[in-house]
Amino acid sequence: MSIYLDNAATSFPKPNMVADSVYHFMKNIGVNVGRGSYGRAQKAGEIVYETRKLLCQLFNHSNPEHVVITSNVTEAINLAIRGIVTPGGHVITSSVEHNAVWRCLKMLERDYNIQISTVPCDRSGTTDPEIIEGMIRPNTQLFVFTHASNVLGTIQPIRQIGTIARRHNILFLVDSAQTAGAYPIDMQADCIDILAFTGHKSLLGPMGTGGLIVKSEGMIRPQKAGGTGRDSLSPYQPEYLPDCLEAGTLNVSGIAGLGAAVNFILGETVEAIRNKEQSLTDYALNQLQCLDKVIIYGPGNPGKMVGVISFNVSNVPAVEIAYVLDEVYEIMVRAGLHCAPTAHSLIGTELTGTVRMSLGYFNQKEDIDRVVLALSEVLSKV
Ligand SMILES: Cc1ncc(COP(=O)(O)O)c(C=O)c1O
Known part of the structure; x- marks a missing residue:
């Protein structure tokens, strides 16, 4: 699926x-x-x-x-x-x-x-x-x-x-x-x-x-x-x-x-939606941080952010990661500048962009597990 x-x-x-x-x-x-x-x-x-x-x-x-x-x-x-x-x-x-x-x-x-x-x-x-x-x-x-x-x-x-x-x-x-x-x-x-x-x-x-x-x-x-x-x-x-x-x-x-x-x-209730998205963000950040070569941008603190996580995998272009996630693992994320160039100037990714994984109310922890597994397989080959 x-x-x-x-x-x-x-x-x-x-x-x-x-x-x-x-x-x-x-x-x-x-x-x-x-x-x-x-x-x-x-x-x-x-x-x-x-x-x-x-x-x-x-x-x-x-x-x-x-x-x-x-x-x-x-x-x-x-x-x-x-x-x-x-x-x-x-x-x-x-x-x-x-x-x-x-x-x-x-x-x-x-x-x-x-x-x-x-x-x-x-x-x-x-x-x-x-x-x-x-x-x-x-x-x-x-x-x-x-x-x-x-x-x-x-x-x-x-x-x-x-x-x-x-x-x-x-x-x-x-x-x-x-x-x-x-x-x-x-x-x-x-x-x-x-x-x-x-x-x-x-x-x-x-x-x-x-x-x-x-x-x-x-x-x-x-x-x-x-x-x-x-x-x-x-x-x-x-x-x-x-x-x-x-x-x-x-x-x-x-x-x-x-x-x-x-x-x-x-x-x-907005409170329940926020709590679920915050806990998914927390889980995703923790899992991604365990992967070598993954650089995560942003506050890194789920209490200070919505469920939008930008990252790069060293030496692999963002578009390539997004392409492989889609083609091989059926995981849809977005790569590029996300129509916000000044944010990229801030983190030095204006030429490369980032891979962006953005969580919603209907995502589950298992979805994040699948991404992390897919990324670790990709990383083992670079
Ligand atoms: C912060 C922000 N503002 C504006 C927009 C534009 O949204 P829409 O395409 O629905 O007008 C987006 C969409 O990505 C956004 O993330």
């Missing part, structure tokens, strides 16, 4: 109720939201609203209307950054961002002269919040931080960072791609103004779903314009949430699946 260890790219498998909900919507409801007043359109609207409510419950936000649905976290982050930062504005970010943040910022730097400061971090990828305060400028408009690195697994101290942002009245955007559903996030306690999430990773939902949860109206200027099903006479995009950031038909079947996924997570 094949083993899937690429959950940081997308989680697999999904809880059964996710596929069931998508199927049920497509088969039995299947109509657009906010475009018709017939009963089925209202039912579709209720499904979307229920998903917004469940996301609020998961992340401790009070207003479902502030949940903006997008097709993934990349779109959500682009909407937020482009809708907040103005030409000449200044943004503070981490040294381990995914290209969803990094390329968006670099394009604005090139095209609109924005200024970017990256907070230095140690080799494990942890940002020291103490440094951030001294980096604030009069034109600082935004802090944007990934909650956990998709290369090193490192969890950032977002509550401390959020507290600094709040103290200086600067907006705080968090990319929760690697943590939502798998690590506690409390928008209020963590002082998060805008939470960007993707539905298909640790939230266990379908691809093509994601979004923003926005603390208050007026924080983000609309970036898309189009039909919302309301106020159609107005030539401009409405100013209120969520319509100011949502235009066009939503992925309602995907949203039905996302609602089921969040329901599953709330039922299991």
Whole structure:
């Protein structure tokens, strides 16, 4: 049987109720939201609203209307950054961002002269919040931080960072791609103004779903314009949430699946999911450390990371290891830069990349045993 260890790219498998909900919507409801007043359109609207409510419950936000649905976290982050930062504005970010943040910022730097400061971090990828305060400028408009690195697994101290942002009245955007559903996030306690999430990773939902949860109206200027099903006479995009950031038909079947996924997570509890993933990470780190010639990157401490483990095998290219694991042992891991080049600059792997094994809620210790056995066989031949 094949083993899937690429959950940081997308989680697999999904809880059964996710596929069931998508199927049920497509088969039995299947109509657009906010475009018709017939009963089925209202039912579709209720499904979307229920998903917004469940996301609020998961992340401790009070207003479902502030949940903006997008097709993934990349779109959500682009909407937020482009809708907040103005030409000449200044943004503070981490040294381990995914290209969803990094390329968006670099394009604005090139095209609109924005200024970017990256907070230095140690080799494990942890940002020291103490440094951030001294980096604030009069034109600082935004802090944007990934909650956990998709290369090193490192969890950032977002509550401390959020507290600094709040103290200086600067907006705080968090990319929760690697943590939502798998690590506690409390928008209020963590002082998060805008939470960007993707539905298909640790939230266990379908691809093509994601979004923003926005603390208050007026924080983000609309970036898309189009039909919302309301106020159609107005030539401009409405100013209120969520319509100011949502235009066009939503992925309602995907949203039905996302609602089921969040329901599953709330039922299991984030705490139980975190405990299982942390203990699997602990086990995996211990097993990998026993192998000669395996270099493990990141904090090396399961309490300080999500279930994302990057490593290299000395003298063997990462892509080769991933290829052999797949071809010979039916084990799926990812090799390369994982769309986060700055994290690789930190650990000196920008030319080689790493092998990334990423654990999910449905993995078992036996999966890790199989990887370790496969790696020891590969190592015995190099
Ligand atoms: C930290 C982080 N941010 C953003 C993304 C982009 O996610 P999506 O492709 O769902 O937009 C990823 C995906 O790998 C990620 O790990």
